[in-house]
């Protein structure tokens with residue numbers, strides 16, 4: 001597609017940003033949909049987020065994604081926040097509305113739940129275990145609660161951090177945390193219907209690493225969902241599969257959070273199959 005004076009601009013802001021997969025996925029989807037728009041990766045200097053955000057707004061960009069390390073800092077620059085962004089306390093997608101106001105969204109929850117939907121897994125009424133209490137765990141916890149999960153036990157290495165996270169969501173359901181070797185955690189993992197892995201353990205290049213759980217201790221009928229997408233199958237998922245568990249990786253989450261952002265900017269549903277294929281091909285190309 002030819003870039004002309006009418007071509008609109010989308011972007012992702014982060015630091016570092018050169019390895020972001022988003023430009024590849026979003027530009028493929030924009031082109032396939034015939035939308036006259038380009039998506040660029042913009043490195044933002046520490047301390048320069050507000051000037052970058054207001055500059056993009058004033059220069060007429062349609063919207064942008066925000067990634068590490070700006071997902072929390074950007075919240076105070078928004079004129080309004082979606083419910084998901086408020087609950088997760090992080091923004092990954094900004095829509096510049098026609099009147100110039102900035103609307104902050106978080107599409108990670110929609111992305112996370114799309115992974116279940118693809119596998120026909122319904123979280124409502126189930127018991128879940130979440131491994132880790134970082135940024136991704138917040139989206140997972142809220143996504144599970146929003147879906148009517150019966151209970152969630154968050155496995156952590158830092159008890160105080162786990163307790164603080166659960167406290168924030170205490171009014172939304174049965175949520176508690178326990179350190180990984182606590183008997184309460186072992187009981188939870190032994191009876192869970194769903195186990196969601198949100199730590200970076202096992203991510204490329206540390207592909208032999210595992211989160212601190214014994215796969216043999218997981219309830220044999222549990223679905224095991226790992227948010228990691230490189231490698232496509234972490235050691236946790238490989239071991240879980242070998243024991244007969246249904247497994248889900250983070251590819252759908254990544255593609256679907258991007259697809260939701262695309263929709264928020266363009267009001268068009270992108271070609272998800274294309275986004276998935278482009279994502280996988282690029283991950284394989286990078287090794």
Ligand code: NAP
Pocket residue numbers: 108111132133134135136137156157158161198199200201203211212227228229250251253254255257
């Ligand atoms: P984060 O904010 O740094 O949180 C990581 C969590 O893992 C923290 O709770 C941390 O514990 C825990 N952890 C780290 N190393 C550990 C270890 N050795 N043993 C036990 N726990 C450990 O990171 P994040 O942003 O949540 O991202 C986590 C992972 O999710 C990454 O692999 C990322 O690629 C993936 N992710 C995927 C998607 C997707 O679209 N598929 C989206 C977001 C994230 P402490 O709290 O004690 O530090």
